[in-house]
Amino acid sequence: MSDFSLEALLDSRRGEDLDLWADTINPQFVRVLRTIGFDRTWARAEGAYLYDTHGTRYLDLLGGFGMYGVGRNNPRIRAALVEALTLETPGMLALGATLLPGLLAEELIGLAGGRIERCLFTNSGTESVESAIKLGRTATGRQRVLSADHGFHGLTLGATSVNGNWEFKARFQPLLPGCDQVPFGDLEALEVELRREDVALFLVEPVQGKGINLPPDGYLAGAQELCRRYGTLFGVDEVMTGLGRTGRMFAFQHWGLEPDLVTLAKTLSGGYVPSGALLMARSVHEAVFDSMSHAMSHGSTFAPNELAMAAGLATLHELREECLVDESARLGRRLLELTRPLVDEFEVVRDVRGLGLAWAIEFGEPQGGRMTYRMIERAQRGLFAQLVIVPLFTKRRILTQVAGHEMAVIRILPPLVVTDEDVEEFADALRATVRDAQRMPKSLTKFALTAASAGVRR
Ligand SMILES: Cc1ncc(COP(=O)(O)O)c(C=O)c1O
Structure with a gap:
């Protein structure tokens, strides 16, 4: 009788993650991941960080839809x-x-x-x-x-x-x-x-x-x-x-x-x-x-x-x-302090809100109306938010999510173990990403329309 080894099994099938999901679990979900560029192969996780197979670190502000309150793989x-x-x-x-x-x-x-x-x-x-x-x-x-x-x-x-x-x-x-x-x-x-x-x-x-x-x-x-x-x-x-x-x-x-x-x-x-x-x-x-x-x-x-x-x-x-409940309150206040100014800085930002480490930013059509914004939102309501979460992930290595169907809202539910530096990194990355998205370069617009036609909603 041979021993069962999880490690050996994983080693023997490395890299098949997405294909196997597509074959056996949910091909449409894998299609979504591939369309928006979230199709990484994940190697390990710790606290508020995920690491892909290249060893690249990602800041996980989604925390498994909020279930990793005490951090991933808490020892x-x-x-x-x-x-x-x-x-x-x-x-x-x-x-x-x-x-x-x-x-x-x-x-x-x-x-x-x-x-x-x-x-x-x-x-x-x-x-x-x-x-x-x-x-x-x-x-x-x-x-x-x-x-x-x-x-x-x-x-x-x-x-x-x-x-x-x-x-x-x-x-x-x-x-x-x-x-x-x-x-x-x-x-x-x-x-x-x-x-x-x-x-x-x-x-x-x-x-x-x-x-x-x-x-x-x-x-x-x-x-x-x-x-x-x-x-x-x-x-x-x-x-x-x-x-x-x-x-x-x-x-x-x-x-x-x-x-x-x-x-x-x-x-x-x-x-x-x-x-x-x-x-x-x-x-x-x-x-x-x-x-x-x-x-x-x-x-x-x-x-x-x-x-x-x-x-x-x-x-x-x-x-x-670890006083994580108080930390959640403190870091939530810090997050709002750093991100609320975006409402005044960018016409496209309607609101920034949160309580503790449940936080969201809402977008809306800039005053006077912008053709591209309207075109994108007509293709799919809330699509502008995709133009922010995708580069946040692919360029800045930060995982966030659109907060719901047909909502131009991004939300985060980070592990309560995030640090001040994580929060600051996110605020800086968000500011830069919103600035780019507001300019709506052609490449982004094209991506958005492709994503819309692929039916990417969540
Ligand atoms: C407020 C609320 N209630 C219920 C649920 C369902 O929980 P589960 O996904 O564990 O079934 C969720 C999940 O996101 C939730 O946010």
Whole structure:
């Protein structure tokens, strides 16, 4: 019998990464990567840096859509995982209880405070959202679920039903009945719906990931109050914003909120193991798990996963020991200080916004109108943003992303371990890249139109 060696296997197939993905996983995705020049072959990663097979360093400001809060390949999370494997912990018992999940649940509940007294573990963000919808409806005996326009909550069927972006939903109809969206920031519109007293749950991202939209003053507190008044559960989706991203452990703590439901994932297991959680008020949990025969009403074979729990505990320890939540707040302020001036420097920059290390820049047609800008935006809305992220990556070696469909917005969700120098490097590179893109040289325009015809949207 031959030994299995991951290293030998990888060595024997080096360089096949993109072709193999195209053959077996998703050819259209590989086509997108090739069109926009993101088709590198990656060798390794550390903290906020990725290295390609030539040894070139890239600054990763996307952090795996925000899941590498404690940095890629964090050695202390890795050590905890190795320790868990070495200890030969009992793993998932199915019919039995082990210590690690209880320890992580206890910590998360303590950090969330307020009404939160129970934790249900899942394997991803979208599963946490599914759980919120399902348990929220059963706990209240109501069917409708409200969410916000432009909200993003994941891509399984229930989560897609509460998605506030039509492009994610159009091709997958019919979705779950009774799921409607209201404009983000509009309390009157919310009250019109809640007044019917048939809404189980209002689910909202404290800061919207698609576009990094910040809530208007008083909005979230007002929404919570309306939910209480009309017997609706108030749920905050903290999959992206949770665990330090916005400069507080949970984003809802910026506004002193006391939600009934909180969804978590991404940073929760340090980026190593799929993991998520739904934190909830005791009343919600007890309304669903209300008897021994209902003790297993909801759950999943893999959750709580023992390695995810070990990584989760180590991640919370890391956030605390390295003061990463405070760092996120500090570096977020520095980032705004360095990038807000771009609004005055460039006609094409409409807005720069952020909270902690969730940051975005928005573009708009320059005053007086520019033919090329209009032509590019007519080919595909938001395409100008591609003209910035592509050279940021190919020339400046910085990974960022367009913040959503048909949005001229770029966002970053960097690992919270980025340094002042990283932030400064990004601000300088952004300024130079926006300056070039605003001039719209022919080569860039040509690239943009090719990308548009290839249907590059994300
Ligand atoms: C706010 C929010 N909710 C839910 C999800 C879905 O999480 P996952 O991709 O782990 O299913 C995401 C993912 O980006 C998210 O940002």
